Amino acid sequence: MNDRIYVDSPMVAEPKPFDFRESFDFFGDTDFISQAPSNAIDVQFSKSMVELQDACHPLCMDLMKLLGMGLELDDEDYFVRRSKWLQDNKSPSYKTFRALYYPAIPENIEIPVGQARVKEHSDHGFITLLFQDDTGGLEVRDREGNWIAADPIHGSIVVNIGDLLEFWSGGYLRATKHRVLIPELEIQKRISRQSIVYFLHPDSQTTLSPLPSKLIKKYHFSSILSGDFAEAKLAGVKSY
Numbered sequence: 001m002n003d004r005i006y007v008d009s010p011m012v013a014e015p016k017p018f019d020f021r022e023s024f025d026f027f028g029d030t031d032f033i034s035q036a037p038s039n040a041i042d043v044q045f046s047k048s049m050v051e052l053q054d055a056c057h058p059l060c061m062d063l064m065k066l067l068g069m070g071l072e073l074d075d076e077d078y079f080v081r082r083s084k085w086l087q088d089n090k091s092p093s094y095k096t097f098r099a100l101y102y103p104a105i106p107e108n109i110e111i112p113v114g115q116a117r118v119k120e121h122s123d124h125g126f127i128t129l130l131f132q133d134d135t136g137g138l139e140v141r142d143r144e145g146n147w148i149a150a151d152p153i154h155g156s157i158v159v160n161i162g163d164l165l166e167f168w169s170g171g172y173l174r175a176t177k178h179r180v181l182i183p184e185l186e187i188q189k190r191i192s193r194q195s196i197v198y199f200l201h202p203d204s205q206t207t208l209s210p211l212p213s214k215l216i217k218k219y220h221f222s223s224i225l226s227g228d229f230a231e232a233k234l235a236g237v238k239s240y
């Protein structure tokens, strides 16, 4: 995916009951702002989003390098080299920058069983950077299956491992299951929640093949293009 696309609706059909949220996504390169119809998006809002996205890039590079070191790869820049979009912003990638808004829940509406602000899931990509406000509500699942509140810490960014990195590392690194439930306390239902997420993804032409790491003992795949992996995920393919 290398075209300039902006959407204000979920990329895939929501399972029922739908998640109680709104989202606004950026894909691909960011030149679209100058070309988008002026009434399509708020230009200042979009510029701010792009500035924040660009400001994330040094952190993205550091995190990719740290992952290379953590996996004891000979080339600690292994992942950085496969993310040219970090430098030129033109290389096709499924990286996505998303603004998420969870509205206050109106009084006197019936919440269907199973409805959440975001149901349990893991993110599709490599890693995700999450900026959350101080409202709270995010929970992450540990290896024993327990849900733990990821309470906001001022000045911090949550980093989640995504499905692609779990796959690429042969399961050595686990994708983080997470969710945001409808608050049980009435007073908390009346508070909206805002977050911004950056889904990092390697270049679409990157071949995902077994990583040169002695920490990873077993692989169950030979190779797949990063872009093909992403498309399969979006199509709902569960295994490869």
Ligand SMILES: [Fe+2]
Pocket (backbone or CB within 6 Å): 121, 122, 123, 178
């Ligand atoms: Fe997520």
